Amino acid sequence: xxxxxxxxxxxxxxxxxxxxxxxxxxxxxxxxxxxxxxxxxxxxxxxxxxxxxxxxxxxxxxxxxxxxxxxxxxxxxxxxxxxxxxxxxxxxxxxxxxxxxxxxxxxxxxxxxxxxxxxxxxxxxxxxxxxxxxxxxxxxxxxxxxxxxxxxxxxxxxxxxxxxxxxxxxxxxxxxxxxxxxxxxxxxxxxxxxxxxxx
Amino acid sequence: xxxxxxxxxxxxxxxxxxxxxxxxxxxxxxxxxxxxxxxxxxxxxxxxxxxxxxxxxxxxxxxxxxxxxxxxxxxxxxxxxxxxxxxxxxxxxxxxxxxxxxxxxxxxxxxxxxxxxxxxxxxxxxxxxxxxxxxxxxxxxxxxxxxxxxxxxxxxxxxxxxxxxxxxxxxxxxxxxxxxxxxxxxxxxxxxxxxxxxxxxxxxxxxxxxxxxxxxxxxxxxxxxxxxxxxxxxxxxxxxxxxxxxxxxxxxxxxxxxxxxxxxxxxxxxxxxxxxxxxxxxxxxxxxxxxxxxxxxxxxxxxxxxxxxxxxxxxxxxxxxxxxxxxxxxxxxxxxxxxxxxxxxxxxxxxxxxxxxxxxxxxxxxxxxxxxxxxxxxxxxxxxxxxxxxxxxxxxxxxxxxxxxxxxxxxxxxxxxxxxxxxxxxxxxxxxxxxxxxxxxxxxxxxxxxxxxxxxxxxxxxxxxxxxxxxxxxxxxxxxxxxxxxxxxxxxxxxxxxxxxxxxxxxxxxxxxxxxxxxx
Numbered sequence: 001x002x003x004x005x006x007x008x009x010x011x012x013x014x015x016x017x018x019x020x021x022x023x024x025x026x027x028x029x030x031x032x033x034x035x036x037x038x039x040x041x042x043x044x045x046x047x048x049x050x051x052x053x054x055x056x057x058x059x060x061x062x063x064x065x066x067x068x069x070x071x072x073x074x075x076x077x078x079x080x081x082x083x084x085x086x087x088x089x090x091x092x093x094x095x096x097x098x099x100x101x102x103x104x105x106x107x108x109x110x111x112x113x114x115x116x117x118x119x120x121x122x123x124x125x126x127x128x129x130x131x132x133x134x135x136x137x138x139x140x141x142x143x144x145x146x147x148x149x150x151x152x153x154x155x156x157x158x159x160x161x162x163x164x165x166x167x168x169x170x171x172x173x174x175x176x177x178x179x180x181x182x183x184x185x186x187x188x189x190x191x192x193x194x195x196x197x198x199x
Numbered sequence: 200x201x202x203x204x205x206x207x208x209x210x211x212x213x214x215x216x217x218x219x220x221x222x223x224x225x226x227x228x229x230x231x232x233x234x235x236x237x238x239x240x241x242x243x244x245x246x247x248x249x250x251x252x253x254x255x256x257x258x259x260x261x262x263x264x265x266x267x268x269x270x271x272x273x274x275x276x277x278x279x280x281x282x283x284x285x286x287x288x289x290x291x292x293x294x295x296x297x298x299x300x301x302x303x304x305x306x307x308x309x310x311x312x313x314x315x316x317x318x319x320x321x322x323x324x325x326x327x328x329x330x331x332x333x334x335x336x337x338x339x340x341x342x343x344x345x346x347x348x349x350x351x352x353x354x355x356x357x358x359x360x361x362x363x364x365x366x367x368x369x370x371x372x373x374x375x376x377x378x379x380x381x382x383x384x385x386x387x388x389x390x391x392x393x394x395x396x397x398x399x400x401x402x403x404x405x406x407x408x409x410x411x412x413x414x415x416x417x418x419x420x421x422x423x424x425x426x427x428x429x430x431x432x433x434x435x436x437x438x439x440x441x442x443x444x445x446x447x448x449x450x451x452x453x454x455x456x457x458x459x460x461x462x463x464x465x466x467x468x469x470x471x472x473x474x475x476x477x478x479x480x481x482x483x484x485x486x487x488x489x490x491x492x493x494x495x496x497x498x499x500x501x502x503x504x505x506x507x508x509x510x511x512x513x514x515x516x517x518x519x520x521x522x523x524x525x526x527x528x529x530x531x532x533x534x535x536x537x538x539x540x541x542x543x544x545x546x547x548x549x550x551x552x553x554x555x556x557x558x559x560x561x562x563x564x565x566x567x568x569x570x571x572x573x574x575x576x577x578x579x580x581x582x583x584x585x586x587x588x589x590x591x592x593x594x595x596x597x598x599x600x601x602x603x604x605x606x607x608x609x610x611x612x613x614x615x616x617x618x619x620x621x622x623x624x625x626x627x628x629x630x631x632x633x634x635x636x637x638x639x640x641x642x643x644x645x646x647x648x649x650x651x652x653x654x655x656x657x658x659x660x661x662x663x664x665x666x667x668x669x670x671x672x673x674x675x676x677x678x679x680x681x682x683x684x685x686x687x688x689x690x691x692x693x694x695x696x697x698x699x700x701x702x703x704x705x706x707x708x709x710x711x712x713x714x715x716x717x718x719x
């Protein structure tokens with residue numbers, strides 16, 4: 001606010017900078033296309049050679065610079081911020097307490113949570129519905145930063161094709177229990193341990 | 200008047216007031232958890248500490264009277280240190296369940312910690328575990344771990360509701376709020392203890408976990424649950440209304456409101472509302488815009504004379520009554536206007552605190568409007584008129600909160616005997632839907648969707664401003680009359696002239712739970 005009020009009271013000298021347009025040589029697209037063709041051709045030849053060598057077991061297949069998508073899939077590092085995961089407790093139930101800090105912090109406003117009372121008084125509150133509209137999501141990671149209980153993380157998965165809009169509306173079943181998670185990812189924060197330690 | 204100095208600023212306060220009242224009257228920040236302006240002084244939270252010049256020890260502001268020339272200060276390093284240690288004691292056994300706690304976002308302890316706390320706890324011991332999710336009664340849930348034993352709720356049941364359900368049991372850090380021998384907290388004012396709880400120990404079953412408070416906008420209006428007309432705040436967002444809380448208004452309700460009034464918001468939300476205009480005629484049903492229906496009705500009603508009767512309930516504003524009565528007098532040219540009193544047997548009852556037997560917000564306003572226009576028809580004249588066939592069309596401005604009209608079913612079948620029934624109303628009702636004769640249903644706006652004046656039982660005129668829109672197509676009676684006259688009515692009308700001030704009622708000040716959140 002201070003800088004704003006300062007700029008309005010003090011007159012600044014007007015500096016006109018001339019914008020530099022790209023030179024005429026950048027309009028020559030042919031060299032770029034040729035360079036691309038060279039790269040593709042190089043990889044094609046290398047792949048062919050390596051594929052032949054690999055069939056005879058001379059080199060390993062993973063040396064190849066390309067993969068046979070979708071049969072082979074490239075895995076990013078675990079730190080990659082891809083598709084969301086809702087973590088679970090040791091008993092397999094959701095870790096989320098429905099505090100809605102992720103929904104509050106979400107700049108794309110794509111998280112919708114409906115909270116409810118749990119039968120277990122030690123749990124008290126839990127989400128009966130947790131939905132992410134993944135087409136709105138900007139993968140900024142603010143949700144996992146806001147989460148006080150390590151309930152939402154962004155995992156390394158990134159291939160998310162779908163045939164219609166409903167497939168991009170991730171619900172609890174998709175976020176916590178999709179087959180790739182093999183029963184769910186267990187949260188590092190355990191309420192039971194915390195209670196036993198008297199915290 | 201006594202002149203004292205608060206944080207270096209000279210102020211005048213009435214003689215005999217306490218230091219905390221002096222802070223409160225002069226809009227100075229001071230923390231208070233056990234002190235409440237509507238309750239007696241307990242002095243147990245020790246967080247309203249002030250330094251008084253010439254006094255070696257800090258004093259609590261809630262139980263110290265002002266003296267001429269007194270210099271008090273709650274900003275000094277000494278006070279800050281005391282508050283920090285006080286907070287440390289309060290938070291020894293307080294659980295860190297802000298994510299689950301319903302009070303998060305409007306919790307006094309949270310605010311105070313962000314201001315004065317932010318220390319590393321000195322406690323090496325584990326927290327004392329107490330009872331969680333205790334069912335105190337039909338409307339309130341208790342979490343003893345979060346309770347800081349300020350005793351506000353106990354004093355409320357002792358002093359205000361005088362039902363004495365709550366007490367503090369055990370001693371030291373084993374002390375807990377509870378009810379004696381399992382007697383439930385079950386009085387018509389029980390949800391006030393949720394409002395006055397400075398932490399999230401007492402939560403309302405109705406509001407619990409439904410929304411986080413920071414997703415809600417608030418607006419001041421008037422409770423339409425009975426003819427007392429309490430000043431209230433409604434909390435709403437795009438999904439509808441979620442809760443109602445009282446606003447301090449010494450002329451009407453003081454600090455409190457009843458639990459029945461808190462339920463009024465439910466009848467305003469979309470699932471309980473009549474959503475579009477409908478005409479049932481000759482076995483066919485036709486849906487249309489409310490303005491379209493009103494225009495059609497206008498052509499049939501114009502100059503129809505004595506064969507038309509108007510039935511009014513006490514749920515509408517003074518301005519709406521004026522508009523519709525003028526229309527019936529000058530354009531329809533009939534004097535058959537009748538007042539539907541829903542519960543005549545207990546109309547004049549009063550529970551001694553706030554709730555009245557007359558469950559309409561504007562009975563007095565309606566009576567004034569009727570006598571001003573010289574309408575004094577009795578209900579018997581109406582039923583006789585329908586029976587003899589002299590009244591062919593009945594126009595009803597129906598109730599908003601149909602749950603408070605036990606005679607609704609009987610009245611609907613009584614009025615439906617007329618050749619044509621035109622029902623203007625906000626509420627969806629199975630009795631109305633079931634009608635097969637010549638019926639027209641026109642959705643009207645609820646009290647949060649229009650501006651106007653309500654006159655309460657004592658004759659106090661209170662204005663309300665539009666809060667939000669819930670049913671976009673609904674019309675107020677004023678707009679419906681305008682459309683009947685053939686004028687073009689906008690779906691979203693401009694603010695009514697003459698209702699400029701947002702203040703409601705006389706002598707109102709902001710309540711202490713007002714929160715300043717970001718701009719929406």
